[in-house]
Amino acid sequence: GGAWLIVSGQVSQAVGLGLIVAFVEYSQTYFQPLTQLTSIYSMTQLALTGARRLATVEEQDEENTVPNGKVLKGIKKGVKLENVHFGYNKDKEILHGVSIDVDKGKSVAVVGPTGSGKTTIMNLINRFYDVNSGKVTFDGVDVRDITLESLRNNVGIVLQDSVLFTGTVEDNIKYGKPTASRDEVIAAAKEANIHDFIMTLPDGYDTQVSEENSVFSTGQKQLISIARTILTNPEFLILDEATSNVDTVTEAKIQKAMDAVIAGRTSFVIAHRLKTILNSDKIVVLKDGNVIEEGNHDELIKKHGFYYGLYTNQMAFE
Template sequence: MKEFKRAMTFFYHYLKRYKPSFVIILVMTFIATYLQVKAPEYIGNALNELVKYATKFQILKAKHLPTSGASKDAFVEVIVSLILFYVFSSAATFVSSMVFSRINALSTNRMRIGLFNKLQKMQIKYFDRHSDGDILSRFTSDLDNIYNAMNQVLSQIVSGSALLIGLLIMMFKKDVQLAWVTVASVPISFILAWIIITKAQKYVNLQQDEVGKLNGYINEKITGQKVIITNSLQAETIDGFIGHNENVRKATLKGQIYSGMIFPLMQGMSLVNTAIVIFFGSWLAVNGDIKKSVALGLVVTFVQYSQQFYNQIAQLSSSYSMIQLAITGARRVNEVFDEADEVRPTDGVALTGIDRSVTMENVDFSYLPGKQILHDVNIEVDKGQMIALVGPTGSGKTTVMNLMNRFYDVDHGAVKIDDVDIREMDLDSLRSHVGIVLQESVLFSGTIRDNIVFGKPDATDEEVIAAAKQAHIHEFIETLEDGYQTKVSEEDNLFSTGQKQLISIARTIITDPALLILDEATSNVDTVTESRIQKAMDNVIQGRTSFVIAHRLKTILNADRIIVLKDGKIIEEGSHQELLEQEGFYAELYNNQFVFE
């Protein structure tokens, strides 16, 4: 019930601005409903007029009188009225449907935009803890389910509910006894439907969660397909897919089985109810409780009412699976909206550059409670210095970088620039002065120029070329037919890993960052490409305060200071030569690397 209330709040948030359109829908629904509930009455009247005509015709014929005295005009008038009723009812339903479609398209578009905007404001930890496929499934599967439910079910709920109310009013107005007979079995139908719905709900929720996991698995394996092929892991990957897909199949099958039981159950109850109405209507007519002159028409009218009534219950009940998918989709989208945004001080200090130093003071940090990563880390970097961070995997090197850029906040202590805690700074101002080159280079769809100016859209051609030259990628770009206008996409293999990295470095250079972070920028390339990237990095680092993470120690021999991390603690610190002379952990790392090389 809590999930249902939250889903209704979610839908209301996006639908409330369309109140005038809903007024039109309600008016059209009222017209269509009135015409539909009146139609069975006209069918009954038509049948009564036909009986009158047939009776009078037989009497005149038996008396050898002219049969022209038996007029069919009253019957024809009723039939014409009935046709007009259905025509106007269909027109009103069409208008209502068109307005609903417009509301649906606009509201789901706003949901999609809102969800994407929310992702741009969220903390980096959300993306670290959720797979790309799971996030993507909220845009695709979940929003698609919401769209389908709103498009097909919402109008059905409004029109169906109105029609049920209208039918009840008309039935009790027409004949109270037959009305009670018609609705007597409804509570039994609702109880049976509720039992089935409760069973189905569990598996519909599970289905969407498993779809998210499956999408995450597919995305991960497609991204790493080359690694899979290289290591001949296709069979194992297929087995993993089959396992995830089987979980989706089981949840979907059980959900569909339970959801699929509702409509045939309601259809069966409708047939039983129709038989009950015919039996009691006939019984009432035989016992004189209903005038025999109108008995046939009245029974036929209530048979129509009974069928319409149960058809609406059946349609509303059978829509449950779509409704539940929409509710589940709303829950999963709400989970994203429930996540905290990055903390952005409204009156944060604007960073204009680094005048003195960057420091970490007594920093403790953990990604998860109880699993501390950094322990009392103290680092001070003067303006213009290059600091290298080395250590084994899991020692906390990348975590230091995450804290410098405020992807995460420290648990204890502080990260400061010129003695100002970065938590007190304007976040956009901080990020605009920090440049990062990651281990995995990322190029966006567009042109090479678009990628270089990504962080500075107003850059001139001269600035673009200057950045590319500093990154040692200009000459390669010039060899391409379209030069800087060469298209970049996920589908092509135009660029090597090293070339992508050099473009990423050019993208960083053009923003002229005051603080530079290089996170193992040469770890995925060969030694020749590494040399080119190293030259580009030297150009970027020159005159800037910089942090460099490196596994290949020969790339940081010229660092002003090398900080050695192990198990989240600083165990050694000094220049390359000083650390070699200490003959400690760094010296062991360095000597082991050169032995293997």
Template sequence: MSSNQLKAPFQYEKIPLENIAIDNKKKAKNMGNTLKRLWNYLTVEKGKLFLVILMVTLSSGLSLLGPFMVGMAIDDYIVTGQAGGLGMLLVGLMIVYLFHSLSIFLQNYWMIGIAQRTVYTLRKDLFKQFHRLPISYFDKRQHGELMSRLTNDIDNVNNTLNQSVIQIFASVLTLVGTIAVMLYLSPILTVVTMSVIPAMFFSMRWITKRTGPLYKLQQNDLGEVNGYVEEIVSGQHIVKTYSQEEKVIREFQERNHNLQRTGFWALTIAGFIPKIMNMLNFLSFALIALVGGILVVYDQQLVTVGVIVIFTEYARQFTRPLNELSNQFNVLLSAIAGAERVFQIMDETKEESDETNSIEVKRTKGNIKFDNVTFGYEDTTILKGIRFEARPGETVAFVGHTGAGKTTIINLISRFYDYHTGKITLDGIDLKSIKRSSLRKHMAFVLQDPFLFHGSVRENIRYGRLHATDKEVENAAVDANAHDFIMKLSNGYDTILDQDGSGISQGQKQLLTIARALLAAPSILILDEATSNIDTITELKIQAALKRLMVGRTSFVIAHRLNTIQGADTIIMLEDGKIIEQGSHEELIKLKGSYYKLYKGQVQ
């Protein structure tokens, strides 16, 4: 997209309408199922929903009764000049409109409660689903786009439930009731009133055929914008480091322009509805007045003045529900587009979907064996014929250039991904037959980029074992060499850390994650570049803490600095997904192969 296009936000004629037609077919296919699933959420509170339906029915009936009573008053009292019962009729009319207002208040009050409960449950289920999806799902998607589904899309559903459900139901009841009463009063004027329906139908069909796909496209574009913003804000230091501000501003402007364009067309086309409805409403008034007047002059037995007054009011009530149905149908289409995006995530295959017959592992020695394991992402093979064994309490280190397969092996051990061929066993049990949650209870991770949550230092350490006592938390911090710096913080262990632990150094964050791992007391330990980007003094503290942590545990270490893994029981040299060398540090040095060259290159 050129800079000229970005500076001219009203160049909307370039929207690919043929793509919209394709989206419309896709949307229509899923609409019924989406509505059914939303209805299942609504019907959880059947009692309140019944009361809402009752109040909607009552308010619709009373809205028809009021104009009918006014028309009868004109014919029975005003035209005839008799005023004997007019006072009672006016009192009755006041009661009708009083109860009409009360029923509307109650139906809105109860519906808000139902809507909030429904959205609460929907958001809860979606958040729960996030934690049941495999890591591979998040690896392929922008986090901001997923956040948009949890916030914007569900908020869209919330607004629709609060406003549209009642109006649609009330409009249908009012429409049916209005037609029935009009037919009873005058079939001729009923036909005149309904003569505008064909024009209304084709107008609404033309509009909704375009707004439905546009609302769906608008939600997708909104997700794109949110995802991009979250990505750039998270990587702001990289943007600044490489002076790419202009580039990201330009890319955001393009995405924002797409959202502006779809939003413009969705709202513009939907905005035709009230204009068309008002025009048809005035046309209906004119026709009723014209035909009604002619009929009154011709024969008052056919139509009375009161009936004409009733019909003019009913004509408004007739077009009003049609107008509301048209408007709310567009809002409903927007909500369905958001709900579809929510249900798409809920329908994704859960991580534990293949664990029907899986077993729980109460205790483990930590003996892990790879037997001719092959694995790849989609069409790309990453690991080829991997064979090695980590015995209980041993340390296995993986070295190799970027892309050699080190992290992939860790992902397989953790069952973030499942291997394709070969076999991985834990204490002789096939890893695929063990529940992932059970496996990971015996594991702890100390990663290159330590992650801390917003909360106190104590709670961040306790994340490793939630039922640990304060004393156990502090002992873990002592063993991790973190106690001294914690006590220097403003509130010690009760110091609140900002999101991701900003406010303390990278090395201090790492010491806290080591304390967390110590508290978890795992049988299997994963260390992924745990000492990278750390100053020398802090690295010594971390190395000492890691030695305590690794005692008696099967440990897997990824390291680029070879001096940190010289004490490993087994060092595995990887290249292009294959093991090219394997042995202790001394054995590999004597071999004078790839590891020897890599080691000499670092120490020189």
């Protein structure tokens, strides 16, 4: 409007320009605090939400530690899921009667599309959640009757998203076993194929790391996580082995490290890349919360069923 008045000659240019500049400056000065107030309001709302959630966690009863439960001292027979039904919400069941046997010393891989319930099974074995019906057993004993501490001490998990804690590289590896010696830490790192890289760091095992200031790539974090698990030497191992976000050299290292950690242990592998589980003792195919096929790789290929389709499709992209 001001520009039009100047152009049409209704206001002299000198007065008009000064007027417009002053108006724009004042309007910005006027609106800036209002903009800041709205952003502060949204930050305050976020902070309040966080505070409420913290308060909810604080108010929760102490975790059910099964004080008089059985203490798990290793695995003699194996781990079983027996006709397990489960849903995170009561009205939406995810697993519809799943039965899986993992015999002592054997490696069982679970494959299936996203959302088929693979990670849910892992959550139930660790007793992060309780089944709606059916049961999860270690040597025939229901996990609900085992002390949580001894259950968790016997189960090692390597997740696809590895976390680094603030501290030294050594602190990170011995997170699950703080009493471990440097020699034990080095032995675990060597088995996990990460020792050589650690030795290239400025202070080796004493190098300071944190989640924000990480000297490790995604794949190397995964190897640190595997070293952690090797050090705690769990009786039962769960691997969530997504290696799709790392380069092929690191993937080969991760695969080698995983093979080393699985060897001789009772293990449960959530498989994403089928070529990594060709040697599993048993492959369980999960779809929409149901076990639809099981057997070793050769048996499943001969069936020409769902697994055969998954495998041939994946190999076409390799």
